[in-house]
Amino acid sequence: MTAALRGVLSLRLAGLLETLLPLPCPLCGKGVPFDGTPNMFCRACMERMPMIRGKVCRTCGAEVDGIFDSCSECMNSPKPPWTRAYALFKYNDEVLDCIHLFKYRGRTELARPLGRLAAGLPDLESFRYDCIVPIPLHWRRFLSRGYNQSRLFAEQLAKHLHIPVRSLLRRARYTKQQAFLTKKERNSNIVGAFSISDSTVAEMCSILLVDDVMTTGATLREAAGVLLDHGAERVDVLVIARRQRN
Ligand SMILES: [Zn+2]
Ligand SMILES: [Zn+2]
Known part of the structure; x- marks a missing residue:
């Protein structure tokens, strides 16, 4: 198996696991992390907590x-x-x-x-x-x-x-x-x-x-x-x- 194929398969597997086992947002316990990584807030929580941006x-x-x-x-x-x-x-x-x-x-x-x-x-x-x-x-x-x-x-x-x-x-x-x-x-x-x-x-x-x-x-x-x-x-x-x- 080529490295590229292995990479694609492991990405697929990670995606499948995330679909089967969505990780709850550590704040509300409901939403799925907005960027798909563990221990991250969900999109709804992130929208309610405005990050400081700009100047x-x-x-x-x-x-x-x-x-x-x-x-x-x-x-x-x-x-x-x-x-x-x-x-x-x-x-x-x-x-x-x-x-x-x-x-x-x-x-x-x-x-x-x-x-x-x-x-x-x-x-x-x-x-x-x-x-x-x-x-x-x-x-x-x-x-x-x-x-x-x-x-x-x-x-x-x-x-x-x-x-x-x-x-x-x-x-x-x-x-x-x-x-x-x-x-x-x-x-x-x-x-x-x-x-x-x-x-x-x-x-x-x-x-x-x-x-x-x-x-x-x-x-x-x-x-x-x-x-x-x-x-x-x-x-x-x-x-x-x-x-x-x-
Ligand atoms: Zn949340
Ligand atoms: Zn100031």
Whole structure:
């Protein structure tokens, strides 16, 4: 049998198996993955969760329209310590539901499609990062939740980008959850929340810092500041969703 014939037969076989055993979407459990690959959202779920495309704000990863390079929120905020930001989804109710399932309801398998989609973000692979660093949880929160969603997301992203995940940050103190605080409270709540776990690794490294959602950016600012204070050469940030306040 020729190699070409074997290729055609294996493609046919894969197609047949997919028809016989359609893989359910990990989010709704009903639809078939839109691109036919395992662990991917279905077309209907993808349509409900709008990915950020087109011209983006380099400061926060949100979509911008008009002639400016930054969104209006970033133009009215102090410059962040990172060089560039990436965000996968616009923030709507469906994206919020997906992140809630992933973060609070034990649906850890959602890390796979989220990581894979994030790895395909435009420009991301044009810069070579030394490592990916997830925003850590305080050990008390880690024990009650059982996992760190940012770490799981970072691991999946790292698998596709072929770079290591390093836990260079740790929570120096227990903080209230940022989601329930005002912008002013978020800033004071998070100051001093992180410390470095290995400054020798951070030195001279280009780091991609990842978290689930960016709202005011206070958590990412604080964490990126600690990495840069300990010698990181460059820090960029990547989030599953950018939540704008307007
Ligand atoms: Zn679905
Ligand atoms: Zn922005």
